[in-house]
Amino acid sequence: MKKNKLIERYSRNFNTLTEQEQSLLLKAKVCIAGLGGLGGAVTEMLARVGVGYLTLVDGDIFEASNLNRQLFSTEATIGASKASVALQRVKAINSDVNVTIYETFLTHENCNKILNGNNLVVDCLDSINDRFMLQKAAQKAKIPLVSGAIAGTSGQVTTIYPDDSGFELIYGKTTDTRYSEKGIESLLGNLSYCALFIASIQASETLKVILNRGNTLRNRLFIADLMTNTFDIMTLQ
Amino acid sequence: MIKIQLKMFATIAQYLPQYPDAFAVEEGTDIEMLISKLNIPISEVKLIFVNGRKASFDQLLKDGDRVGLFPPVGGG
Numbered sequence: 001m002k003k004n005k006l007i008e009r010y011s012r013n014f015n016t017l018t019e020q021e022q023s024l025l026l027k028a029k030v031c032i033a034g035l036g037g038l039g040g041a042v043t044e045m046l047a048r049v050g051v052g053y054l055t056l057v058d059g060d061i062f063e064a065s066n067l068n069r070q071l072f073s074t075e076a077t078i079g080a081s082k083a084s085v086a087l088q089r090v091k092a093i094n095s096d097v098n099v100t101i102y103e104t105f106l107t108h109e110n111c112n113k114i115l116n117g118n119n120l121v122v123d124c125l126d127s128i129n130d131r132f133m134l135q136k137a138a139q140k141a142k143i144p145l146v147s148g149a150i151a152g153t154s155g156q157v158t159t160i161y162p163d164d165s166g167f168e169l170i171y172g173k174t175t176d177t178r179y180s181e182k183g184i185e186s187l188l189g190n191l192s193y194c195a196l197f198i199a200s201i202q203a204s205e206t207l208k209v210i211l212n213r214g215n216t217l218r219n220r221l222f223i224a225d226l227m228t229n230t231f232d233i234m235t236l237q
Numbered sequence: 238m239i240k241i242q243l244k245m246f247a248t249i250a251q252y253l254p255q256y257p258d259a260f261a262v263e264e265g266t267d268i269e270m271l272i273s274k275l276n277i278p279i280s281e282v283k284l285i286f287v288n289g290r291k292a293s294f295d296q297l298l299k300d301g302d303r304v305g306l307f308p309p310v311g312g313g
Contacts, residue, residue: 154247234305
């Protein structure tokens, strides 16, 4: 895009973001792991704010049960690949964003390759086991990870750098007898406004990490309960 | 007796006592005993915070402590 049009596109980002910061964002490479309630919304926000390179990963297809919260699911996209619909959505919003999609679930075999070359990964997965796997890959790739999780009207966000203890501080050791793959979302479901709220905090953390600005949630956990309007930031260590 | 403030999230909120801002427990009570006194199955509690810092099941409670109990949240 020509420079004038580029400045016009991002004009409402200024002056909260400077032109130099916008340039940094345009060069940033962010992987979004999981394209459900959190991942779809994070993708939409990062594309609009002007993150230049997005790697979008999900092996799932849209189902009717996604319509209550997942931004990219519509009656017309039921049965379609989440990653491929996300690609079309990003291109419709901002054709300057370079998008790579992986229509596959993350596995121990593929996650190092998928993260390779990215500056940051946003964890929007829906299984606690997979979150540990992603953290290990992010540590190996030496990149920060911004994690969000939701259940019902509750949610949490944290930012994990490669040397941090990360998920062990939140979910315990994977050998913990109290540990299970699914959290309480299997009982409570996930509501649209909670998914979008937590996704917003993740998008905000992503920008702050890329721009090295503001206060992040490193070694801290943002916890919200929208039913009681309880919002807190807890120190993890 | 000492008094503590309780915050309980999501599935654990159903166990919130009538007066969560001034819940009385005996001196010498630790978190595990508190969870039992509240009739919460211990397997439902994943994260504990006392005065905004992560705490363990054997941490002793002090008068005025703010205690947060959280289940595991993993949905996306």
